Amino acid sequence: MTQREHSAEAAQDFADTDYSALLAALARLLPADSLLQVNEDVKPYECDGLSAYRQVPMAVALPETEAQVVAVIKACRAAGAPLVPRGAGTGLSAGALPHPQGVVLSLAKMKRILHVDPVARVAVVQPGVRNLAISEAAAPLGLYYAPDPSSQIACSIGGNVAENSGGVHCLKYGLTLHNVLRVRAVLITGEIVEFGNHALDAPGYDLLALTIGSEGLLAIVTEVTVKLVPKPDHAQVIIASFADVMTAGDAVAAVIAAGIIPAGLEMMDKPAAAAVEPYVKAGYDLTAAAILLCESDGTAEEVAEEIGRMQAVLEASGATKIRVSQSEAERLLFWAGRKAAFPAAGRISPDYYCMDGTIPRKRLGEMLMAIYDMEKKYRLRCINVFHAGDGNMHPLILYDANVPGELERTEAFGAEILRLSVQLGGTITGEHGVGYEKINSMCDQFCADEIRAFHGVKRAFDPEGLLNPEKAIPTLYRCAESGRMHVHGGDIPFPELERL
Amino acid sequence: MEGLLEEFRSRILERKPLRLKGGGSKDFYGGPLAGAVLEIGGYSGIVGYEPTELVVTARCGTPLAELESALAARRQFLACEPPGFGAGTVGGVVAAGLSGPRRATAGSLRDFVLGVKIMDGEGRVLKFGGEVIKNVAGFDVSRLMTGSLGTLGLILEVSLKVMPLPLGDATLRFELPQDKALDAMNRWAGQPLPLAASCWQDGVLTLRLSGAQAAVTAARGKLGGDVFAATEAGAFWQSLREQTAEYFAGDAPLWRLSVPSVAPPLELPGAPLIEWGGALRWLRTDADVEQMRQTAARAGGHATLFRGGDKTGGVFAPLQPALMEVHRRLKQSFDPYGVFNSGRMYSEF
Numbered sequence: 078m079t080q081r082e083h084s085a086e087a088a089q090d091f092a093d094t095d096y097s098a099l100l101a102a103l104a105r106l107l108p109a110d111s112l113l114q115v116n117e118d119v120k121p122y123e124c125d126g127l128s129a130y131r132q133v134p135m136a137v138a139l140p141e142t143e144a145q146v147v148a149v150i151k152a153c154r155a156a157g158a159p160l161v162p163r164g165a166g167t168g169l170s171a172g173a174l175p176h177p178q179g180v181v182l183s184l185a186k187m188k189r190i191l192h193v194d195p196v197a198r199v200a201v202v203q204p205g206v207r208n209l210a211i212s213e214a215a216a217p218l219g220l221y222y223a224p225d226p227s228s229q230i231a232c233s234i235g236g237n238v239a240e241n242s243g244g245v246h247c248l249k250y251g252l253t254l255h256n257v258l259r260v261r262a263v264l265i266t267g268e269i270v271e272f273g274n275h276a277l278d279a280p281g282y283d284l285l286a287l288t289i290g291s292e293g294l295l296a297i298v299t300e301v302t303v304k305l306v307p308k309p310d311h312a313q314v315i316i317a318s319f320a321d322v323m324t325a326g327d328a329v330a331a332v333i334a335a336g337i338i339p340a341g342l343e344m345m346d347k348p349a350a351a352a353v354e355p356y357v358k359a360g361y362d363l364t365a366a367a368i369l370l371c372e373s374d375g376t377a378e379e380v381a382e383e384i385g386r387m388q389a390v391l392e393a394s395g396a397t398k399i400r401v402s403q404s405e406a407e408r409l410l411f412w413a414g415r416k417a418a419f420p421a422a423g424r425i426s427p428d429y430y431c432m433d434g435t436i437p438r439k440r441l442g443e444m445l446m447a448i449y450d451m452e453k454k455y456r457l458r459c460i461n462v463f464h465a466g467d468g469n470m471h472p473l474i475l476y477d478a479n480v481p482g483e484l485e486r487t488e489a490f491g492a493e494i495l496r497l498s499v500q501l502g503g504t505i506t507g508e509h510g511v512g513y514e515k516i517n518s519m520c521d522q523f524c525a526d527e528i529r530a531f532h533g534v535k536r537a538f539d540p541e542g543l544l545n546p547e548k549a550i551p552t553l554y555r556c557a558e559s560g561r562m563h564v565h566g567g568d569i570p571f572p573e574l575e576r577l
Numbered sequence: 578m579e580g581l582l583e584e585f586r587s588r589i590l591e592r593k594p595l596r597l598k599g600g601g602s603k604d605f606y607g608g609p610l611a612g613a614v615l616e617i618g619g620y621s622g623i624v625g626y627e628p629t630e631l632v633v634t635a636r637c638g639t640p641l642a643e644l645e646s647a648l649a650a651r652r653q654f655l656a657c658e659p660p661g662f663g664a665g666t667v668g669g670v671v672a673a674g675l676s677g678p679r680r681a682t683a684g685s686l687r688d689f690v691l692g693v694k695i696m697d698g699e700g701r702v703l704k705f706g707g708e709v710i711k712n713v714a715g716f717d718v719s720r721l722m723t724g725s726l727g728t729l730g731l732i733l734e735v736s737l738k739v740m741p742l743p744l745g746d747a748t749l750r751f752e753l754p755q756d757k758a759l760d761a762m763n764r765w766a767g768q769p770l771p772l773a774a775s776c777w778q779d780g781v782l783t784l785r786l787s788g789a790q791a792a793v794t795a796a797r798g799k800l801g802g803d804v805f806a807a808t809e810a811g812a813f814w815q816s817l818r819e820q821t822a823e824y825f826a827g828d829a830p831l832w833r834l835s836v837p838s839v840a841p842p843l844e845l846p847g848a849p850l851i852e853w854g855g856a857l858r859w860l861r862t863d864a865d866v867e868q869m870r871q872t873a874a875r876a877g878g879h880a881t882l883f884r885g886g887d888k889t890g891g892v893f894a895p896l897q898p899a900l901m902e903v904h905r906r907l908k909q910s911f912d913p914y915g916v917f918n919s920g921r922m923y924s925e926f
Contacts, residue, residue, distance in 0.1 A: 196763050197839040220767065241713050248710065254717070255688050268899040275837040276878035277680065277856045280893040281922070282729075282904055283687055286720035290713045307769040330629035336652055336741030376769060378791035435709040437630050467710040507711035515714075522714055526701045533910030534716045537903050550715065 083542025085532035087554040091159055091178040091546075099156035100136055103180070106148040111186065113137040122181050125166045125173040126228070129430075129484070130513055134161070134175030139183045143261075143269065143299040146182070150297060151267040153180055159546045162293035164204065164236025167228040169431060170512030172240065172292050172548055179546075182297060184235045190214050191300070198305045199258060199275065204235025204298045208242075211303060220305035223250035226508070227416060235298045241290030243508035245341045245415075248466035249374075250306070252508070254289045261300035262288065265539045275302060287534065292510050292549040295538040309374035312340065313384050314408050317396040318365035322346060325367035326442030328394035329465045332371065333438065335390045337383065341372040342466030343415050346445060349460040349473075350414070353421040359414035362398055367445075369396075369465065370415055372408075418462045418473065426458070426475035430487050434498030435469045435507035447497055448472055455490040457483070469507035470498075496521050511549045519549075520556035528553060578636070581620050585731060586700040588615055592914040597727040599638055600664030603673050605884050607726050607921045608892050617731065618666060623647055624734060625708075632691060632708045634736040637668025648739055656683035656740040660818050668732045674724020677818035678774035678785070681766070681838070681853040683740070687723040694734035695722060698912030708736045721907070727918040728926065729911040745771070745793030748810035749802035751782045755842045755851070758782040762854040763839050770796045776817055777851040778824065785814060817852065824850045829861040830886025832869055836878030843872055859883075866890035893922060901925060 083089070103112050113119050114136045123131045135158075140146045153160050159179035166173055175181050188205035195218040200211050208229040212221040225244035226232055232242070237253045238260060250256070259273040273285035288295055319325035325344060332339060345353075345368050350361045362368060371391065373383040384401060391399060402408035422429040436444055445461060452459050463470040474490050476483040495505040495518045505511070505518040519528070531550045535542065588595060594612030604610060621638035628651040635644050641661035648654050658677025659670045671693070676685045692706030706712055706719035722732055753761060758777040762784075765772060771788030783805065786793045797804070805813070816822040825831065834843065838855035847862035862869075866882070867890075873880035879894035896904065901923070908915075908926040919926065 194839075195767065197837055198763075198767050218767070241717075243711050251684065251688065252711065254720075255684055264899060264903075266899065270897065270899050274877060274879070276835040277838075277853060278674075278685065278724075278835050280879050280881070281896050281900065282725055282907060283674070283720050283723060284900065284903065286687055286717050286723075290717055295716075307767055309769050333631060333741075334629045336744070338741065375789065376792050376795055378795050379771075379789040382789050382791045435711045437627070437709060439627070439629060464711070469709075469711040502707070503709050504707055504712040504714045506714050507709070508713060510713055511715070519714060524703075526697075527703050527705065527715070530697065530703055530705075530718065530911065531715050534718065534721075534907065537906035537910055540906075 083532065083536050083540055085529045085553055087552050088547055089542055091157065094156050094158045094178060096135060096158070099152060099158050102152045102156070103136065103138055103149065106152060107138060107140065107145060111139045111141060111145070113139070122163065122166070122175060122183070125163070125168045125171060127169050127171045127512070127514055130171040130174050132175045132177055134181045135179060137181040137183055139186045141186045143263070146263050146297055146299055147267045147269065149180070149182060150263055150265060154265055154267070154541070154543060157541070157543070159543050161545050162239065162297055164233035164239065165207065165231050167232040168236060168240060168510065168512065169433070170506065170510040170514040172510050172512030172545070174513045176546060184233070184298070187299065193218070195220065197275065199302050200305055201300065201302050202234055203300060204238070205233050208232050208234060208237055215305045216308070219308055221308045222303050223256050223306055224253050227419070234301050234303065238289055238298050238301055239291065239293045240508070240510040243464070243469065245343060245464060247464065248342065249338050249340050254286060256304045257285070257289060257301060258304055259302035260285060260288055260298055262296035262298050264296050265541065265543055270296070290510070292512065293545040294535055294549055295544065297544070311377045311380045312372060312374040312408060313380050314341070314370055314372040314402045314411050315384065315387055315391065316361070316400045316411055317369045317371065317391040318362040318398040319367045319369070319395065320365065320397050322367045322445040323442035324395045325369055326439070326445070328369060328391055328396065329438050329441060331390050331394045332387060335386060337386060337390070339371050339387065339466055340374040341370065343370040344368070344441065344463040344465040345415060345418070346461040348458065349418055349462050352425050352460050353414040353417045356421045356424060357410070357413045357417050359410050361414055365397065370411060415462065418460070422460060422473040422475060427477040427479065430474045430476065430491055432470065432472045432474070432491050432494050433506050433509040434495050434503055435467070436498050436501045436503035438465065438468045440501040441465060441468065441470070444470065444497065444501060448494065451490055451493055455486045457486055457490055459490070467507070468503065492518060513548055516548065516551045516555065517559040519551050520559060525553055525556070528556065578620060582696070582702070585615065585617070585696055589696065589698065589700045589731070589916055592916060594919050595916050597672070597731055597918055599666030599669035600640065602662040602665040603669055606673060608888065608924065609920060611920055612918070617668060620733065628653055630708065631739050632736055633739055634708060634734060635667045636734050637666060637732050639667045641665045641667060641670050652742045653739045654742050655689065655737060657686045657689050658818050659686045660820065662819060667735055671723050671732055671735050672725065672727040678776065678814050678852060681775070681856055682772050687720045689738045690719050690723045690735065691738055692736040693719040693722050693732055695730035695732050697730045698914055698916050702733065706736065710738060726921045728908060728922050730917060743773070743787035745786070745788055745790035746807070747786045747793050747797055748805040748813070749784045749786070749797065749800060750805050751784070751802045752780055753777070753782045754780060758851070759839070759842070759855045765800070766838070766854050770799070772854070774814060775852065775854050779848065783813065785810070824859070824861070827861070828885055830863060830882060831884040832860045832862060833881040833883040834858040834860065834869070834873045834878060835881070836873060836876040840876040840878070843876060845869070845872055870894055891924070896923070
């Protein structure tokens, strides 16, 4: 085994790994159908939900037990081979993009719900359990798992932990971070550890918080305890129309200023509403520059009171038209359009690219106006859906990969949106993760010392840098090479290198 | 303020052990105090507060009381109710990572930390997280700092999520023995009720409801119990949060047992005070460290010698060796020369 030290400066080279020995070892450790090696078997793992980036892996391991996970990790470490963990493969940042010299470790076969406790209000599940399956299992008890990423029908809880996934109800109910009590995981040494527990805190540093959202760089999750919360027995949603996007953005701030925390607060601009309406026939106001969806949930009394207050605020904020859902069917119809934004984009354009920056709410209007200018600059259309309540925006840039130059213009358009997100006081990723996709944009958001600190955290868990290398945290060499180093206090990494 | 930063940096660059001190309100908490005192209380003030963004950013030395009155003026608050223990400062509050009575339903302090600015063991100023609620760029170092007892760096500035003050509020009381009170708290927590806080002591369960006025009224009708007058109730919850209640007075060692809310009454000497729907159990006892640790561990939690007592057995429950190794390496990475609060969490670093 070659001892390598994970470094902040430059990427590692895994070229001297003895793969035939590693594959032979894995074949001894796993059942035959848990190890994929031939091209036609491993090809489906070449990308995740972001198919613009592809790489066929050397092998895919699909352990069925924690003991097998430990064995795979130990074998890879002994061989010095990188490991790329994978859940359901629905991620949107190429976080599960295989490493050309590595093994994909899929947790998809570990999909048992081990225990649902109605009194303690927790569920103990394996990492491959689908997000929605947890809420379905808890539904007979009047409970559910709150975070609801739009991929919840397919995405796995292990992947949610890796990405700190959100959804449309985060403002009121929090992210994965706020709804996970305990993670059981295997370190690169093969040691089994537990972060958090079934109490409300644990001794020592908050490694649970550090692990959630770590994109598979720190440990491999083998079991998760999630919090279950009582299902609100009533919900209603308001659709409000606005004549311009700035007024709509101000209305979002006014709702919050009135002391209201909506269960969901979403914004769609005119092109987005126009794209989804033919698809779902939700009755959206297609003359409005922007529409807001504002939801209240709770007891019937609570919802009636809150909807009244929301309506008053939205009217005072210049809404030109307001509709309140009058039945559960109508509420779902109002939401259907918002939730259909991605498929609708796919219907009106051969390809689309989804962005994920977050900005302070008060800058929403400003950001939209800037995006409209960028559409002209890059000669591409963009439709905009926002989790307005928490400032997380998902502009969908429409392009055609078959037209030479369009993908490159799309990437440049996206990178400019992310740079502006950072400048407006926000972040390059709200809930999709950095993965491989946004790794260069990390250099816009963090200075060299901060990136070194991230690598220090990485080394504390994985000194040899074998877990999901070249994802989430850029090397300083990469930042310098992409010409995007965030200059902080005049400190430029690699001053000796020429700049682009 | 720049001058203060330079002073902090030059002290850190001396590479000698420092004890970070804000208001000095939590000197009682954690391992033995060691190192030369570095006063950071002067680095003070609210840097930014935008009620419509639900976020406030303050320097470490800002008194918690000052921050809270600024929020109250805009009808907002820190929903996790971190204790200030008198002169507590924002930096100390975040370093200690403690939460108050509403924690079981509102979330913990770490849930509300959105970003930090720190000075590391080499005098570098680093920023992590930010001022937005959804942010997954880079490891969550802000929350790693929360509750790290100042052992990883000097927290210079913190951004916290704030919440609107609830419109409806009521406190109810029930006479119930401990086991029945635990059952009731867990049962109610599984229902869509506007629970905010709970406390059981000496056969009396006190329950706080907060939320929409209509929800609080409906819950009162459903739960029954005796209504506790608003002003008295406010003082009661405040005395729990700040540990000025009678239970916390005197010199007997105070143990904090953090356990699953469904854990049955713990078989330990002394009369407990229970918070957080059953998940936090305080005990005044001279019981042996091992007995406390084992009882908490059997219940699925951990025991901390919170105040007083004999600290030679360690204040916090020991970590499994693999996790201790990760802790040591994190410490080494942020504070390679062992400058900050050494031994305040564990004697190993």
